[in-house]
Amino acid sequence: MRRALTTLAAAGLVAGAAAHALPAVTAFAPGRRALLPGLAGTGPAERVALTFDDGPDPASTPLFLRMLADYDVRATFFLLGTMLEQDLGLGREIVAAGHEVAVHGWYHRCLLWRGPRATHDDIARARDLVGGLGGGAPRWYRPPYGVLTTGALLACRRLGLEPKLWTAWGRDWRAAATPDSIVATVTSTLVGGGTVLLHDSDCTSAAGSWKRTLDALPRLIDWSRARNLRLGPLGDHEPVRP
Structure with a gap:
């Protein structure tokens, strides 16, 4: 009987862990694009959503804002609570420049190792801080590492x-990334209706990686415009909620 109970308990733990981790299969991009286009960020064929993760960072984000303004492009910034807390003024600058702000969590930690309560508290804390920037209640959440x-x-x-x-x-977070590799990697899978992930901060990436992303950005904008694709934030890329 004791052995049977132990076996049942172990089976329960395995089942619980599997249920907890099952949504992580959506991190596999090709399958996600084919089977879950909404989660993947697929929108109208004439649009491309431009998104940035891991900011705001006073060392880099203002340079991205300046370049986006020069090209008259708006984007969605998925903000980390730990970064935003250090510079709320920069978060408000993002909103004032016409960009959309969204939630990337409070800490940049893989959720596989966090329980439901800790996960909820992390997301809620970041949502509340992002929501206080003046851009209204945030609509989107992107988990660390996807x-x-x-x-x-x-x-x-x-x-x-x-x-x-x-x-x-x-793949701009890698030490080996270059502006050329960033452009090639994005454009190898980007089609109309897609959503692009880049980083405006190196807080969780290779030191100085944001500089290569910034150098690649004009070429990505030009590539999209040459194909008559309209770049913008996710809010313009997706239908408005009723």
């Missing part, structure tokens, strides 16, 4: 957030 869990999905439902990942990225 890894969702059941707890994160439940927290988003309770907090009025919609998870949103991406269809194309630049």
Whole structure:
């Protein structure tokens, strides 16, 4: 009997862990784009959503804002609570420049190792801080590393957030990344209706990686415009909620 109970308990733990981690399979980009286009950020074929993660960073984000203003492009910034807390004024500058702000969590930690309560508190804390910047209640949530869990999905439902990942990225966080590699990586999978993931901060990336992203950005804008794709934030890329 004791052995049977131990076996049942172990099976329960395994089942619980599997249920917790199951949404993480959406981190696999090709399958996500094909099977879950809404989560992947697929929108109208004539548009491309431009998104940045991990800011705001006073060393780099103002330079991105300046370049985007020069090109008359708006984007969505997924903000980290730990970064925003250090410079609320910069967060308000993002909103004042016409960009959309969204939630990337408080800490940049993989949610697979966090329980439902800790996950909810992390997302809620970041949502409240982002919501106080003057851009209205944030609509989007993107988990660190693009890894969702059941707890994160439940927290988003309770907090009025919609998870949103991406269809194309630049792998710009790597030390080996170059402006050329970023452009090539993004454009290898980007088509009309896609969502691009880049980073305006190196707080969780290779030191100085944001400089390569900044150098690549004009070429990505030109590439999109040459194909008559309209760049903008996710809010312009997605239907408005009723």
